[in-house]
Amino acid sequence: MNGIEILVQEHDAILRMLQVIRKASMKVMKGEEIIHEDFLKMADFVANYADGLHHGKEEKFLFQHMLEELGQMGKNLITHGMLVEHDLGRLYMSELKAALSRVREGDEESRLDVIANAVGYANLLSRHIEKENSVVFPFAQRSLKPEILAEVDQRSAEFEKEQESKGLQHHYLTMLAELEVKYQ
Numbered sequence: 043m044n045g046i047e048i049l050v051q052e053h054d055a056i057l058r059m060l061q062v063i064r065k066a067s068m069k070v071m072k073g074e075e076i077i078h079e080d081f082l083k084m085a086d087f088v089a090n091y092a093d094g095l096h097h098g099k100e101e102k103f104l105f106q107h108m109l110e111e112l113g114q115m116g117k118n119l120i121t122h123g124m125l126v127e128h129d130l131g132r133l134y135m136s137e138l139k140a141a142l143s144r145v146r147e148g149d150e151e152s153r154l155d156v157i158a159n160a161v162g163y164a165n166l167l168s169r170h171i172e173k174e175n176s177v178v179f180p181f182a183q184r185s186l187k188p189e190i191l192a193e194v195d196q197r198s199a200e201f202e203k204e205q206e207s208k209g210l211q212h213h214y215l216t217m218l219a220e221l222e223v224k225y226q
C-alpha cells in the first residue's frame with residue numbers, strides 16, 4: 043500500500059469509530075447513564091489513532107508538500123480547509139472531555155454538551171474524510187511530482203513500522219472492535 047492508500051484505509055477505521063460515537067450519544071439522549079470509561083476510550087482513539095497517527099501523517103508527510111508545491115489552490119485547500127478542520131476536531135474533543143468531567147461531578151445539564159460535542163465531532167470528521175477521499179487525495183495524486191509522492195510513501199512506511207513496533211495500530215483497532223460490539 044502506498045502512503046495515500048494507508049490514509050484511506052485508516053479513514054475506514056475512523057468512520058467506524060464515528061458510528062460508535064453516534065450510537066453512544068444516542069444512548070445518552072435516551073436518558074441512559076453515561077459510561078465514562080467508554081467515552082474516554084473513544085476520546086483516546088480519537089487522540090492517538092485519528093489525530094496522532096492519521097492526522098499526524100497527513101500533516102507532516104502529505105499536506106506539507108501540498109502547501110509547498112501546489113500554489114495558492116494547495117494553500118487554500120490545506121490551510122483554510124483541512125488544517126482548520128483538524129483543529130476544530132481537537133476543540134470538540136477537549137470540550138467533550140470537559141463536559142464528561144462536569145457530568146461526573148453531578149452536573150446534569152452537561153449531558154447536553156457531551157452529546158453536542160460528540161455528535162459535532164462525528165459530523166465534522168465524516169465530512170472531512172469525504173472531502174479528503176474525493177478531492178484532496180486525488181488532487182495530491184495527480185498534481186504532486188512522482189518523486190515527492192515516493193517520498194510521502196517512504197516516510198509513511200517508516201512511520202507505520204515505528205508505530206507498529208509499539209503495537210499502536212493493533213491496540214486501537216482492537217479497542218474499536220470491542221466498542222463496536224457494545225454500540226451497534
Ligand SMILES: [Fe+2]
Pocket residue numbers: 097100124128170174
Ligand atoms: Fe485530515
Ligand SMILES: [Fe+2]
Pocket residue numbers: 049053096097100171174
Ligand atoms: Fe484524513
